[in-house]
Amino acid sequence: MNYESSVTADSPEYTTADMAGADGRTERSSRRGLWITVVLLAIVVVAVAVYYLMGSGEPAPEAGADAGQAPAITVVSPGSGSIEGEISATGTLAARRAMPVGIAGEGGRVVSVPVDAGQWVNAGQVLAVIDHSVQNQQAASASAQVQVAQADARLAQSNLERALQLVDRGFISQADVDRLTATRDAAAARVKVAQAQAGELRARNARLNVVAPASGLVLERNVEPGQVVGAGAGTLFLIAKGGEMEMLARVGESDLARLSTGVSADVVPVGTEKVYNGQIWQLSPTIDPQNRQGTARIALPYAEGLRPGGFAAATIKSGTVVAPLLPESAVLSDDEGSYVYVAGKDNKVERRAVQTGAVTADGVIITQGLTGRERIVLRAGGFLNPGQTIRPVKAGS
Structure with missing residues (x-):
């Protein structure tokens, strides 16, 4: 006799074995989906971070964050003061009255x-x-x-x-x-x-x-x-009357206009550091059209170190001026002329054209272009560009 038995889902055999396998597969699928979601979120976070760091069209960071990344640059506010004007010139030594x-x-x-x-x-x-x-x-x-x-x-x-x-x-x-x-x-x-x-x-x-x-x-x-010897023998002797000497200082046209007779000058011959004090006793009435210079004749008393025909440098006093005085490191120059970098609004670097005067032992006199209240970049001007943001640091602070 043949007996057929039907197996249903309600039977004990199916409920115990097959349901356990189905739950395992479901748990593994859930874990896999969770990891995929985490990875996708990490990729999105990294992409957003890279996007902002590269500055691709998004709003700029706040000023506080940007200030931390701006370079610290030393600045100085020179102000204005009374400065003893000086004119530097070079020339040759000669006898004041050669006979x-x-x-x-x-x-x-x-x-x-x-x-x-x-x-x-x-x-x-x-x-x-x-x-x-x-x-x-x-x-x-x-x-x-x-x-x-x-x-x-x-x-x-x-x-x-x-x-x-x-x-x-x-x-x-x-x-x-x-x-x-x-x-x-x-x-x-x-x-x-x-x-x-x-x-x-x-x-x-x-x-x-x-x-x-x-x-x-x-x-x-x-x-x-x-x-x-005879009448056509030429000069047999050359005598400096009274032993008095002078320096024929070559001075620019604009500087010559600032000088007058009686102004004191310090003369230093080449090859020595000794300073000889003299006075301007004559100013050239003409200007050389080739180099736009004139001659200031500086009278000097006799001294062994003064040899006619030698080369010398002179520092001529040209009166007192009121102007800013900057260190030489702060003044730059190019084909357009002399200029300085100023820390302007929002600490942005600005180029300011200036006109320089005499160079003294304390710095360069600025005759035009500055009031003295600006924040001038003291150093590293050659590494900056106009519009660049900096973090100004007062000199000495």
């Missing part, structure tokens, strides 16, 4: 030169002795001619006096007296001629020697014993 000395007479062979360059001489002192042998003989001859003329004049005077004594006795006529008088006058005139000729020779002989026209310092000696 070239040459041959005044006919010249001749140089016998001796008793002075040398670097020595002091007095007015009228002999610098070079010229051979006088021929001229001395000529002078002696002229002196003898004077004596001959004087003897003739004495004889003519005696003849006239004797003739006058004989006129009253009738032995001498008036015509003879007139003739003797003329002879006497002619003899006296010849004496004067001879004396003048002798004096001329003596004067020429005196001019043969080269003498100093004034007291001073001998700068150059261009003659040696045995040399034959």
